[in-house]
Amino acid sequence: MTIAPAPLEDWLRERYFTAPIDISSSGVENYTVDEVLGLAGQDASALGGIIFRDSHSLGSAPLRQALAERFGVQPDQVMATQGSSEAIYLTMHALLRPGDEVVVPTIAYHALDRIAAEIGCRLVRWEIRTKEGLVDNLDELLTLIGPSTRMVVLNFPHNPTGATVSAEQQESIVAACAAGGVWLAWDGAFRELVYDAAPLPEPVCRYERAVSFGTLSKAYGLPGLRVGWVLAAPEVLAACVRLRDYLSLALSPLVEAVAVHAVEHASELLGPKLSQAEANRTLLLDWLEAHDGLVQAEPPRGGVTAFPLVKSLDNTTALAQRLEREHGVLVVPGSCFDAPRHLRIGFGGPETELRTGLDRLAELLSGLSH
The missing domain is CATH 3.40.640.10 (Type I PLP-dependent aspartate aminotransferase-like (Major domain))
Incomplete structure (x- = not known):
């Protein structure tokens, strides 16, 4: 038996380590070893x-x-x-x-x-x-x-x-x-x-x-x-x-x-990241509302990803490639989930990175619509 490729991993395999701005991730901002051990007083x-x-x-x-x-x-x-x-x-x-x-x-x-x-x-x-x-x-x-x-x-x-x-x-x-x-x-x-x-x-x-x-x-x-x-x-x-x-x-x-x-x-680890994610979620929801002529998505109730549909495209892969190449911003094209009109946007990281990434995505999307 031969297992099918994992398109998400293929997409992120190199880009995850090279893109200056990452708004693709499905996780929160990462902790260090010292931060984890410090919770235990060690x-x-x-x-x-x-x-x-x-x-x-x-x-x-x-x-x-x-x-x-x-x-x-x-x-x-x-x-x-x-x-x-x-x-x-x-x-x-x-x-x-x-x-x-x-x-x-x-x-x-x-x-x-x-x-x-x-x-x-x-x-x-x-x-x-x-x-x-x-x-x-x-x-x-x-x-x-x-x-x-x-x-x-x-x-x-x-x-x-x-x-x-x-x-x-x-x-x-x-x-x-x-x-x-x-x-x-x-x-x-x-x-x-x-x-x-x-x-x-x-x-x-x-x-x-x-x-x-x-x-x-x-x-x-x-x-x-x-x-x-x-x-x-x-x-x-x-x-x-x-x-x-x-x-x-x-x-x-x-x-x-x-x-x-x-x-x-766990509670001490989860608390700060959940607060950060909540604030970023508000930022993302405001961005989605401000650009509802370009994208469409429902509010995420859990996790730190949204999956907006790009209204002007049948496939977002070229858009995601261009966003990374020209603007240094990493997102995941929906083709990685067999939903090619969508993008996965992660909002679990630093607020400044999310804001910059969304601004550059909006600039690129606006250019496509003209």
Whole structure:
């Protein structure tokens, strides 16, 4: 089997490191090692005694305990992974087989649908429609969950649109999956980065065939740490370990030590970045309103990305290339999500960078419309 390319990673692979102004990212502004350790009253010297022996296949006991306490599950329901990408890859290969029917959103982060396709599953696509950033066609999703469905894969708050579901809608999804014994794979990368409501409940706490993915890369500002997790029943994690034995084996104990501090002091890490994101979100919403003749988007209710449609273009790839080449501004063309008329704009970084990037994008868009 050959897995399809990941267009988002292909787009960002070099540009992410060279573009002077980045308004493409789906995460908040990054923390330093000293900032994370400082929350625990320590500095880098505290890491000097770590022995570089192999870690446990499921992750170190302190890290699993910290994640369990954070999300209200038991430690034996936690596996720490190399980012959420490994968590998704291991889980889907553990639970899916060729020919399985899998319900996925039409616009999705590549790992959430292309891995299932690579396995040989039959994808049933749900086209998300929203009103003011809240899913408006949940009934259509529920009708797609039938006797042949093996798994439903969802990502809320959604990347790249920032749309989400209410807690009541999430409960309807869980109930529909439970009625048919369907696996629910829930990507909660942006669970704790929300603006108009409390974070959605953890589905693993309410349904034994739910599997949740999380990461320190998005809301926590620690993408370079490469720490994610999967929350699931112990037997699912045991199947993931069998696959991991042929891939990454385990995390680094150095990485796990920093991650423990991050999770134990999550609220202190999340608070400042959420405040920054809220202020930037207001700036972005004002920009969208001021340029509604050029672009169209609903307000993101979670995460730090918006996905505006560019009204004058059928494909934004050339626009994104020109924006980077002539103006030094990085965005993501919608073709990376099979939605070529759109752009992904990230608003989790510094306010001055966002403002400059949006001004240069507006200048370029205005030139196209004349």
